[in-house]
Amino acid sequence: MADAPVREFDAVVFVMLRRAILDPQGRAVQATLARLGHGNVGDLRVGKRIELRLRGERAEVEAQLERIATSVLSNPVMEDVRTELTEVTPAPT
Amino acid sequence: MADAPVREFDAVVFVMLRRAILDPQGRAVQATLARLGHGNVGDLRVGKRIELRLRGERAEVEAQLERIATSVLSNPVMEDVRTELTEVTPAPT
Numbered sequence: 348m349a350d351a352p353v354r355e356f357d358a359v360v361f362v363m364l365r366r367a368i369l370d371p372q373g374r375a376v377q378a379t380l381a382r383l384g385h386g387n388v389g390d391l392r393v394g395k396r397i398e399l400r401l402r403g404e405r406a407e408v409e410a411q412l413e414r415i416a417t418s419v420l421s422n423p424v425m426e427d428v429r430t431e432l433t434e435v436t437p438a439p440t
Numbered sequence: 441m442a443d444a445p446v447r448e449f450d451a452v453v454f455v456m457l458r459r460a461i462l463d464p465q466g467r468a469v470q471a472t473l474a475r476l477g478h479g480n481v482g483d484l485r486v487g488k489r490i491e492l493r494l495r496g497e498r499a500e501v502e503a504q505l506e507r508i509a510t511s512v513l514s515n516p517v518m519e520d521v522r523t524e525l526t527e528v529t530p531a532p533t
Contacts, residue, residue: 392492399484
């Protein structure tokens with residue numbers, strides 16, 4: 348019997364400062380835009396978009412991604428984190 | 441005749457280093473994950489997710505968002521940029 352193919356997943360992790368926390372970088376960018384004539388821009392916040400690829404079985408990879416997102420890629424005290432996972436393994440022929 | 445209500449839009453701008461350009465921050469995070477036992481993680485890249493709100497008419501706001509995204513929020517020589525725009529004006533009653 349052939350080995351099962353290794354499955355691969357593309358993941359994206361979004362990390363944003365919590366709404367209640369001041370975002371100085373966002374404030375600075377918004378002030379720059381206002382000086383450039385974009386006074387109709389508000390609520391600007393800067394966060395992270397992290398792409399990664401994971402190999403393994405779906406259930407394990409899903410659990411691993413949640414652990415990584417909340418314990419390494421973000422600070423749950425200060426930040427909200429959201430993940431997306433999409434399988435990219437080519438269909439068997 | 442009543443004034444037309446001001447329309448509001450939520451925008452998101454994603455900025456990632458181009459694929460051909462080395463991402464040292466992504467490399468560092470990936471190396472950290474590998475040391476923590478996540479050796480099945482690859483191709484990790486760190487970019488930005490920028491949220492903002494814009495007021496105005498849709499066509500003007502769309503064009504303005506593209507200008508801001510490509511000329512202020514990213515460096516087109518080094519980075520790829522993608523935008524999303526969603527109207528948030530409450531429906532008139």
